[in-house]
Amino acid sequence: MEGRPLDDIALVERAKKGDVNAYESLVQHYQQLAFRVAYQVTGNAADAEDAAQEAFVNAYYALGGFRAGAPFKPWLCRIVANEARNRRTSAQRRTVLAERALVAQSSGDSAQSPEDAAEAHEFRSTLVATLQRLKEDDRLILAYRLFFDLSEAEMADALSVPKGTVKSRLSRALGRLRAALPADIRMPSPAGEHDG
């Protein structure tokens, strides 16, 4: 999911001229990001899938006026997030518990002792559950920076906010996440750190 602006620019230019294959390459490359951004907003797979698909279709029809050389990725993120906001349903509440179980299953570090691994699982589960309770704007900005690795410029574009405010918004979101975590939470030791 790394940035590849040169490829994107060429593909966007071809897609603008009606090259469906070029656009399909963009969809192929960005569908995971789009789905995951949408999922961060909806917390629900069906809505996230719907939002990501709709965002790709809408973005295609909007390409005609897309400024040559403008970055595609943050623009797509913005459209996806907006589509997702329009679809968010109360179903998201129900998914939180299921996710806690999922996160515990999905993470296993062979470099860790079973105790450390269990502690890390517990910590991540709590982190996911707490993220889910944050306001969507906070969750999205944290995800853009720390999960999806958007640059500050890309985040400003994706969030429709001035570039100068991205850092402070991120810091405030981090502060609210910290405040929402259980008071007795302990940072687990990182994998392998006290093995060697």
Add this chain to the structure above:
Amino acid sequence: MADSRRLMDVELERALRDLGPRYPYPPTPNLTSRVRLRITAQPVRRPRRLELWRDPRRLALVAAVLLVLLGAAALANPATRDAIAHFFHVRGVIVNREASPLPSFSPVTPLDLGRRTTMADAQSKVSFTIAVPPELGEPDAVYVVSGIPGGEVALAYTPRPGIPLVKQTGLGVLVTEFRGDLIPGFIFKGVEQGTTVQEVSVNGDPGWWIAGQPHLVIIQVGGNDQSETLRMAANTLIWEHAGVTYRIESGLSKADAFRIAAGLP
């Protein structure tokens, strides 16, 4: 204290980066074929160029508008244009203050609000949830434009006690809603010295209140040679929420416009 807090931030960031690849996302569905099917089923419609040159009145409008645009040479540069749009925070909208008075348009430029339809049909043609201001209730007429990305809806309210007639529109209140985030083109508003432009906060989102002298509105969608609408507008409150740009145009005071806006997203 400050140090431990900073350490905590660093730790939290590290923990989140560590969580990123392990985050319990459902499997990513393959969207390529469905997206392909939809975009090939409905190829991009190039909006037809408006035949501005055949209508002398429109030609005069275009000439006036070009003067306005030339006066704002910075806007010709897309990078600057984007920077300005960003500065104002409202996507798809640029307000430009003019040094010289704008030409006045007489007779009234006919409104081109799109196709008149029902609310249900309009909702099926746009990619956002149409919001009806509770303060005004069901509109007297609904118009939809489906040729632009995401579509645009216009809710028209006729004058009634407490809602004066706006000469420019022939209506009491006009509420328009469109996906500002999907439209890389922009609404250009030229305003005279006698016009107030205030940056405001509408339901927590940044916006503008433009009032006083009627101002010129040009709507350009997706570049220079596509659909363009030119007309003079009355007092306008405009803001964006979650990618949708909302615009309330009326002869009402700022307080009344804000009361209407309070029931919208």
